[in-house]
Amino acid sequence: MTDATVAGPTAQALPARRRFVLARRLFRHRSFRIGFVIVAVLVLAAALAPVITSIEPTAMQIRYRFRPPSWQFPFGTDMFGRDVFTRVLYGARLSLWIGFTASLLAAIGGALLGLAAAYYKPLDSLLMRFTDALLAFPAILLAIGINAALGPQIQSVIIALAAAYVPRTARIVRASGLVIRELDYIDAARVSGAGAGRIIFRHMLPNCLAPLLVSLTFIFAYAILAEAALSFLGIGPPPPAPSWGNIVSEGRDYSVEAWWIMLFPGLGISLAALGMNLLGDGLRDVLDPRLKIES
Numbered sequence: 001m002t003d004a005t006v007a008g009p010t011a012q013a014l015p016a017r018r019r020f021v022l023a024r025r026l027f028r029h030r031s032f033r034i035g036f037v038i039v040a041v042l043v044l045a046a047a048l049a050p051v052i053t054s055i056e057p058t059a060m061q062i063r064y065r066f067r068p069p070s071w072q073f074p075f076g077t078d079m080f081g082r083d084v085f086t087r088v089l090y091g092a093r094l095s096l097w098i099g100f101t102a103s104l105l106a107a108i109g110g111a112l113l114g115l116a117a118a119y120y121k122p123l124d125s126l127l128m129r130f131t132d133a134l135l136a137f138p139a140i141l142l143a144i145g146i147n148a149a150l151g152p153q154i155q156s157v158i159i160a161l162a163a164a165y166v167p168r169t170a171r172i173v174r175a176s177g178l179v180i181r182e183l184d185y186i187d188a189a190r191v192s193g194a195g196a197g198r199i200i201f202r203h204m205l206p207n208c209l210a211p212l213l214v215s216l217t218f219i220f221a222y223a224i225l226a227e228a229a230l231s232f233l234g235i236g237p238p239p240p241a242p243s244w245g246n247i248v249s250e251g252r253d254y255s256v257e258a259w260w261i262m263l264f265p266g267l268g269i270s271l272a273a274l275g276m277n278l279l280g281d282g283l284r285d286v287l288d289p290r291l292k293i294e295s
Helices: 003-028 030-047 084-119 121-135 139-150 154-181 184-191 196-232 244-254 260-287
Strands: none
Touching: 003 030, 003 260, 030 084, 030 260, 084 121, 084 154, 084 196, 084 244, 084 260, 121 154, 139 154, 139 196, 154 196, 184 196, 196 244, 196 260, 244 260
16 A cells, blocks of 8 residues: 555545534534524524414504514514514514625625735735725715615615625735735745636635634624614615514604514514624634634
8 A cells, every 4th residue: 555545535534624623612612602503593593484484574464553472473563464573584584694695795805805915015005095995984884875876775785785894804804815925835836836816716815714704703793783774774675575674664663652563673683693793703712823712
């Protein structure tokens, strides 16, 4: 048996073993476990909404309007007699989808900008001044401006939120990329004839994933909160699409006599933000070797 034959399976087993060790360390972290359970419950509730309830989220039953929480209507009904429990479940689908898509687009755009700025020195100053200009505006104001320009659509909300958080992601990726660019294995890749694209996407990007993943969990939470704020201001997903922000916005005029309309979607927003922040804390503690891992 040759050395190459022995080395092959061992080399292939190492990544799997590292993944197992990383997963075990993550689930030993208390914050990560709690955040994972919260997010998993919300995702399962959203995915199984048609199984959990057979009521349509937009179905109106005026004779049942403003019914308080009861066995028949666990979360009560709204001003049109719509079941708030059903609307919260289906609202989780839309709100979580907007948060996930916006954070994914922000990750892609921010990673491309950050890696380009880190690798190409002449572009660094130009790209960073561009991100500084965007960072001068609060993210919610930038999202309001972009969404107002694009019109009241779900796609507009996603694009607006993604664009608002791209500068922050780009700065995080650039900071990691500047350190990685000066390492010896990057010089070795250049000497061996590797092109810029191969160096950026094969060598630099994988080593920037840890801080990027941590930042994405927080961006996910911020995007859910920002969507709720946009909907509350009337420039979120257009009604009657049930999102948590829309439900809260519709119930604000009845906050005294029908408090349950705002309470339950508000709890959903709070739990989603809390769960993603706890996930981010756990990822940061485990993936950052400078921090002590909580057992």
